[in-house]
Amino acid sequence: MASSTDFPQPKYVTGGCLCQSLTYRIDFPDNYDFKKGSLTCQCTQCRKNTGSFFFPSQNVPQSAFRWTSPDTTTLGRYNATPEGERGFCTKCGSFLYWRHANLDAERIGVAVGTVDPLFLFGEGADGTQVPKGGFGRILSNGEGGHLWCDNEIPGITDKMEFLQTGRRWPKSDE
Numbered sequence: 001m002a003s004s005t006d007f008p009q010p011k012y013v014t015g016g017c018l019c020q021s022l023t024y025r026i027d028f029p030d031n032y033d034f035k036k037g038s039l040t041c042q043c044t045q046c047r048k049n050t051g052s053f054f055f056p057s058q059n060v061p062q063s064a065f066r067w068t069s070p071d072t073t074t075l076g077r078y079n080a081t082p083e084g085e086r087g088f089c090t091k092c093g094s095f096l097y098w099r100h101a102n103l104d105a106e107r108i109g110v111a112v113g114t115v116d117p118l119f120l121f122g123e124g125a126d127g128t129q130v131p132k133g134g135f136g137r138i139l140s141n142g143e144g145g146h147l148w149c150d151n152e153i154p155g156i157t158d159k160m161e162f163l164q165t166g167r168r169w170p171k172s173d174e
């Protein structure tokens with residue numbers, strides 16, 4: 001089985017919310033560790049926030065992330081707990097990032113599902129800038145860790161091979 005590091009790695013990706021009021025770009029630093037940065041979470045907060053059984057994120061340095069939309073007036077922030085800031089679009093509802101307010105404020109956990117289709121799975125790619133197939137596999141390899149595996153849904157998330165590989169935490173990593 002191929003290691004995730006065998007997959008092509010992007011120098012940058014773009015993404016945004018569903019209505020495109022909020023768009024962003026991530027420029028990955030040299031030697032960026034795509035393995036360490038890839039997390040998933042099955043906590044109830046992330047489930048409610050995303051509407052999905054698990055939340056895949058890529059946790060990049062804050063300095064690598066920048067907004068590219070003309071403004072960020074539709075950016076809403078919600079704290080389910082004092083330490084966790086959740087960024088979303090107030091117009092279309094897209095959940096865009098999770099950020100630790102205290103421990104890890106220099107990193108931002110970008111919701112990988114909001115990366116643009118060109119970069120995520122190579123939609124429209126001609127193979128020059130972005131390889132056919134895109135960068136989804138390296139952006140979400142899961143090897144940084146799977147959080148809140150105690151909350152696995154029997155028959156569904158506990159049967160997903162992707163969620164069974166790499167480091168698994170019963171709750172969070174704290």
Ligand SMILES: [Zn+2]
Nearest residue numbers: 017019089092
């Ligand atoms: Zn939006």
Ligand SMILES: [Zn+2]
Nearest residue numbers: 041042043046
């Ligand atoms: Zn979570």
